Amino acid sequence: MTTAAKTEDWIDRFNGLSSLEPGLRDLLTKRSHVVRLPAETVIFAPGKSPDNLLLLLQGTVRVQQLAESGREVVLYRVTAGESCVLTTACMLAYEDHSAEGIAETDIVAAAIPRGVFDDLVASSKAFRDFVFRAYSRRITDLFHVIEDIAFRRMDIRLAQKIIARADHGVLKATHAQLAAELGTAREVISRQLAEFQRRGWIAQSRGVIEIIDCDGLRGLAET
């Protein structure tokens, strides 16, 4: 079975899981299954908790907070080799969350059923460490988001975002998307980008930002 072959080696792509005890590797590979989901799939949302722990093999999942007003902020992204850990074990208890997770690309993931997760946490120190490290990672991400929103200037945050998310100096995103990313309004982004453009740091066209002077941007971002 090619699927079995695949599920046998994915474990080592997760930092910390390679030291999983041999018997438990079997448990994990036998009792979890690989799923493929198209981009834009809603992985979890208010009222829709997943009953599997997802370990991402390919693609990225964007986790964002929604406000009634319709505005949003991106909280963090889960990338290949990471897990959606906050969403499973955690959200089962308190349903009162207004965050949602969305497949940002087509994704491939290993889905670990709740029961298997529980067995593994019970029987493996390596797995526990993996889980707690994953929690830790997410929570520090949340701390950073809070720090950013509460204390950093928009221009700096925007410059950092552009640098971080640009691919070969090009960022495909609308002003509205960037606004949702940073939890601000579209107009704010438009004006800031206009200013960046005026300074010769970027060029813009519909849905695309091109970095012209990365050092200029970086100078601001590192303030």
Next chain:
Amino acid sequence: MTTAAKTEDWIDRFNGLSSLEPGLRDLLTKRSHVVRLPAETVIFAPGKSPDNLLLLLQGTVRVQQLAESGREVVLYRVTAGESCVLTTACMLAYEDHSAEGIAETDIVAAAIPRGVFDDLVASSKAFRDFVFRAYSRRITDLFHVIEDIAFRRMDIRLAQKIIARADHGVLKATHAQLAAELGTAREVISRQLAEFQRRGWIAQSRGVIEIIDCDGLRGLAET
């Protein structure tokens, strides 16, 4: 030993721990110890991770985020019957956190050493559920903080804070403390409170806010 007597019954004060298996109750009571800390004690801070999981028996711990600028936001409070769970298992891995926990009152807590925590997580479903529920609680708190900071108006947040933290209609806090609580500047609080006072909702004196018209405040808070 009176201390032993005390440690035997504290377990049931924690929601979910009462269903802990008998043998493990012993483990917990024998291998953890009750500590007393005076108000203002720094429980954890950047660079100072605790090696115990604290279960709070009395008092409250305030967890806040610090910015280099000196400004702060309160992230959440741990009250009696709750645990400082984010700070232990979690923070051990990623040291890069800028949050600190401070005893807001004199506190009494059961300290569970790291090793015992690990044994309990391994051997008890009840304890795991307790831990994951505690995580969940904190994380939803963080989500609320993010939502508030990013999307809610200061006047509303301030009104809510005053109602939430007032004791018999009286809140002992300086404008600077309220500013730190909400992650804003002192002047903003001063101006908002002046407005609340003008509307006859509160009375102020040095370090004290007295609620005069709770319905007025509530009307704003529930907007």
Next chain:
DNA sequence: CGGGCTTGTGTGACTAGATCACTGATCGAT
């Protein structure tokens, strides 16, 4: 090809919030 439609962007006017630089008030300790 020229309308319509949708989506993305630009802009002015205005409000809210943050920052800076102060002044004045209050309180406790000597």
Next chain:
DNA sequence: ATCGATCAGTGATCTAGTCACACAAGCCCG
């Protein structure tokens, strides 16, 4: 009674968010 420290009030100014638009670019379809 005075001094120093902490707390609160205020104007000026800047940054950010909101509202109400106009305008532009791509897309579909006859």
